Amino acid sequence: MKIKTSFLYAGMAIVLLSLFGNYIVYKSSQLKEPIMLKHYYHITNRGSILELHYIANLSNDIDIQWITIPGFDDGLYGQPSYSQTYTHYQLKTLHIKLDDRFMDLLNGKSFTFDQVTAHLSNGKNLTMPIGEITIFNPESSTLKVQSSGSSSDNSGFEILKADHDFEVTGLDLPFAEALESALSLKLHNARMDLQEFNREKTIKDSIPISSEPFPITVEKGKHFHINYKFSFAENDPHRFNFYRIDAKLQGKGQIGQEFTDTFYLSYRPYLEEKDVRTIVKEAKK
């Protein structure tokens, strides 16, 4: 066996190819700025922490320091924390406290925004679409929450009760079009047909919708069950969105007095490596 010098050159070539090849792949995967994910929140102001999720480089070279909301020029600060890491990226969450200054701005009205200005660690400011976030003041609740819960599989329940007979006459469910095929919702064991719900909504061009299964009559002391589960198809364009919804139940009390109560649904996607790659690929287009 004779080992030639060319054997040495071949080895070196392989090493250098691996070095530069891997570096090129690494550099091309790096983000110039974080990617804000889409949030569809329709929430009451009783929860004072707003969570915004974004994808940043694993190396953390460029991060979001604080954000401002159009129409509200004072910056909103939040501590970013990472919740999951991937080969080149990490999923980070900005926990933003909606403080008194922000609540004063609401002044009892609802407030909707669809973009924020992110102030980055490299000194740049960037306007980022965030989906659609509405914050509103809830009306005083008539129904009492007996118990509620949610699971990491994006399902949850709420059990409501009243000390008098009541009738649920309608529902206001924001983002129902996008959730048509993903959300399974049961009110008092009656499955809501969201397709029918949306069709009705289009025709009447008004909310709440009061078709089947409404009205639902609940006797005094009996429980009113709400169950939901989010389950997006693999090719559903909305599957990477975050949803937090305080849906409105319209109802009538024993003597006909109308009320509006809310119940809470939330969806948080579990992003795998391939999902993050898809999001990055889309964002780079």
Next chain:
Amino acid sequence: MTKIPSSINKIFWGLLIVLIDFNIIIDIMPDIIGYFVITSGLGQLQPYSQYFSKAKFFSILLAFFSLTAIIQGPGIPLNQFQPSDFSLFFMLSTTFLGLLHIVLIFFTFKGFIDMAKKDGLVQLSEIAQKRLFIYIIGAFLPKAAVPFVWNVDDTGAFYILSLSVIITVIMEIMILILIRDFRKRYMWVDQ
């Protein structure tokens, strides 16, 4: 002790110093010392094969570049282990030094094999050829694998780096054992 075994012994100790890193605040046995000892040994062996002259050139080059490693300090921040953050400069410098080291071993052993053939030590030269072949593959493999730490997750990077270190150490020990065999054989020849 005669000249050839003594020179081989210098190469052995030089490589051992390079292999072992004693870091007590600073590296108390820096690679530069090891490469100077190797250079000295190779210089004495130059009359026996032209390959030793080539090896000596690379040994001097490595001694020079090892200086930068002393100034640079430890390359991997172990308290904040994140292989994806390894800079191109860090990877290039470690790869460059690693490749030069492989070339040094290659020409040193080509010299040993050449010398053994001239002295009629056919069996030893054949063993050395086989070991050198294994070494070249075993030394290049980790060098080619390490850049993948940029593009795998931290667990994958940990396995790549750990296996690379283990394979490299095994290869270097195999080479050290072979050098000891050469030394023993030449001590016997000289007697």
